[in-house]
Every structure is written in C-alpha cells, then in structure tokens.
Amino acid sequence: MSDIAVVGGGLAGSLLACVLAQRGERVVLYERRPDPRGGAAERGRSINLALSERGLSALRGVGLDKQVLADALPMRGRMIHPVAGELDFQPYSADGERAINSISRGALNNVLLDAADPAVEIRFEHRLSALDPVSGELTFETPDGEIRARADVILGxxxxxxxxRGQLVAHGVTTETLDFLDYGYKELTIPPREGEFALDPGALHIWPRGRSMMIALPNPDRSFTCTLFWPTSGTSAFASLSSPAAIERFFAEHYPDVPPLAPGLVDDYQHNPVGLLGTVRCAPWQYGRVCLVGDAAHAIVPFYGQGANCAFEDVVVLGRCLDRAGGDWARALPLFESSRRADTEAIAQMALANFVEMRDKVASPLFRLGKRVEHALERLAPGHYVSRYELVSFSTTPYDRVRRRVRAQHRALAAAGLGLSAAIAGGIVKARRKP
Ligand code: FAD
Structure with a gap:
C-alpha cells in the first residue's frame, strides 16, 4: 500500500480519491477551499454542467451514477433561439431519446466528497504552495500556518x-502552454416563472449570434443558468456595456426573448465576473512519483461539454493503467500519460471546433439539413455511420478514435458518391450567414 496525496478536491480529485480508497490505497485529499458541503456555491465557475456518458460511466464504477442522475435534468437536444421567429428544437440523437444531463457542479462535488469521506482523509483549507517532485515533500498554506507533508505518489x-503543474514547471521538468480564447463568459439567471420553468427544461438552449453566443441549462429549482460568451476586449465586448441602459439595449437587440424572462439581468451583468476560457497543454504530465489529472493536465474550452466528463474518464483510465501495471505506480503513471495523451489532444481540438458550430452554424438551414442527413444515415446504417456528437457524448469510444472514425466515415461517404452528404455531415460546407 502506498501513501497517496491527491491535491485538489474538485470533481476529478474527489472521484480519484474515492476510487483509490476503494482499491485499498491510503489517500489524503488536500483542498484549498473550506469544506463546500453545506456552503454556498462559488461564483464565477459554471454553476451547472452537462454530464454525459463518459462521466456517468466513471460514476457507475463507484456506484454513484443513480444518486447523481436523481438530481439531474435530461436535455434531449438543442433549442435554438433566433433573433426573430420560431424556436427550433434539434434532437441530439437519431431516435431523439438520448440526453445529456444538466447537473449542479456543487451538488456533484458534494456527492463525491461524501463518498470519499471517511475512507479518505480530507484536509480542507490546505493550499499547495510548494512541492519537491523528487523527495515527495509537499508544503501547504493553512489557517494555522505552513504545514509540510510527504507522499509516495502525488496526483495533481x-x-x-x-x-x-506550476511546481513541475518551476523545477524545469514540465513545459506548458496556455492558449486563452479572446472570449470570456458571464453567468446570468432566468428564474422560475410562477413557480415553473420559464423555458423548456428538456433542452440545452442556444442563442447563436456569430460574434456572441448564449446558452442556458436548467436547474432543479426551475431556474436556468445562462452563460453569455463574448470577446473580452474590443468595441463589441463585455466591457462595452457600461451602463444599465446599454445592457438593456444590447439584450433587446440581440437576445430579445431574454429580458422579459430575466428581471435580474442588469444586476447579474454588472456584478457577475467574466471568466476566462482557454486550453492548457503541458508535457510531460508525469515525472517520477508526480502526475497531473483532469484540467490540471489538459483544461479545454467548454463548448463540447466534455471537460468534467474527460476528467472523470482520466480517473477510469488511471485505474486501468494501475491494473495493467499490477498496482505498481512507477509503471502505471507513465502508462497513463502515454495511453491518454492523444485522446485529450483530440477532445481539445473538437471542443474548439464546436465553438464555431454553436455560436454560428447551428442557426443555418444548411446545418439543420446536415443534422437531418446525419440522423437519416444513422437510421439507415446503424452502427456503420455514427455522428461525432453521438460518439463523443453517448459513448466511451476514446476521443482520438472518434476523430479517426468520423474522418473515415466522411471519406467513405465521399467515395460512395454522397459528396454533399459527406460535406454537410463533416461541416465542410460553410454555413451561409444571414445578412
Ligand atoms: P476543478 O473542478 O477546477 O477542481 C480543482 C480543485 O482544486 C478545486 O476544488 C480547487 O479549489 C482545488 N485547488 C486549486 N488549487 C489548489 C491548490 N493550490 N491546493 C489545493 N487545492 C487546490 N465540463 C463538462 O463536462 N460539461 C460541461 O457542461 C461543462 N461546462 C463548463 C462551463 C464552463 C463555463 C466552464 C468554465 C467549464 C465547464 N466544464 C464542463 C469543464 C469542467 O468544469 C472542468 O473540466 C472540471 O471542473 C475539471 O475538473 P478538475 O477536478 O480537473 O478541476
């Protein structure tokens, strides 16, 4: 048995600690925040997120999937809100039945912490400030001053x-690149209307506007959390709305169905922070006894709803690597990095590509036609043609294999003379923007 330190008690860390304790390891989980159970949600992070098959499959492994799903709201498709005209519902799957699940980030984290406790020793208000990757010595800032600890294996x-990761970089072991988007995000709320959901709770709502975009996910208290994505600088950007009147004018022009549903819009806009979005790439993730998992190793932009799903899948893959290495951490950690890296690079790219699709293409008639063609192909050739969205969100096919399979499908369609279908399904044809 090894002494394992897991640094970070967010989604990946708390699941990881839980899984390792179930395997009989001695685990200490260090988290910089106070115990969030019973406390208020942190502002500025997404309040809810979409959990799909990869995350659920990881939770199934520790017997928590049903408990988490009991508080989730299934979303079976996208509901597109044009500036004017009818709403357009686009199902995610060919049979219209498959759903991604809107869940509260805080509630999910609390379920995982409860599941880890007491098999895992959880030390809250411990902020890692230094790490010696060779000796395994960790230094934490706590309310009682600086505390040192040691571990055989350290999982970041x-x-x-x-x-x-910062410590691995400081020790000259790892190099990192942080590619920030020039877009940020701000959360806004649509409260319940007369005690009911103000919008259809069975869909993920999207307002695609080209330069800006807003999405909304339902919450169990019948509110919706909206996330507005917009550039962080320039003339058409978050900072360009400096007065209540400017905020009202902007929403009335670009998101006209929102102000009547969101009485606190101006207040939310003025007081909620703008979060940053970016992709983290670093190499190596692993050095000796130290290894990074989840966002620490490979944070991605949120446009495929996969960051947490991918972080949970990391935990599953790490467990498999430990099995293959017969429980030998020195072999398991390099195996984890080599077997997982291509997949995380693939989802990082797909997430960036999906931003363009969500903020622009979903509104175009050509995109809608493409989705209908895709779903028809899925029904005509079940198991032979499977859409990228289906493979990413409703399967656990490794992300890199998804990318290769989708490319091969498009090549096969083109070779079969279905050039237009292939182009549409592959998003190769550029959506025409409305004037
Ligand atoms: P985190 O959840 O960030 O947890 C890290 C933990 O480490 C935190 O608890 C933090 O307090 C702690 N910590 C940090 N520094 C220290 C330190 N020095 N010492 C000790 N503890 C420390 N993903 C999805 O799957 N679906 C979605 O729909 C989705 N939507 C998103 C929407 C937005 C706007 C954003 C920004 C992200 C979204 N994501 C989504 C991504 C998802 O939130 C992340 O991928 C996920 O939270 C990663 O989990 P993690 O445990 O690796 O990191």
Missing part, C-alpha cells in the same frame, strides 16, 4: 491553474 487534480 487542482484544476486549470494547477499549482502542482
């Missing part, structure tokens, strides 16, 4: 701004 699950 401390998110996109990872201090563990």
């Amino acid at each position: 699950a401390d998110g996109a701004g990872s201090a563990v």
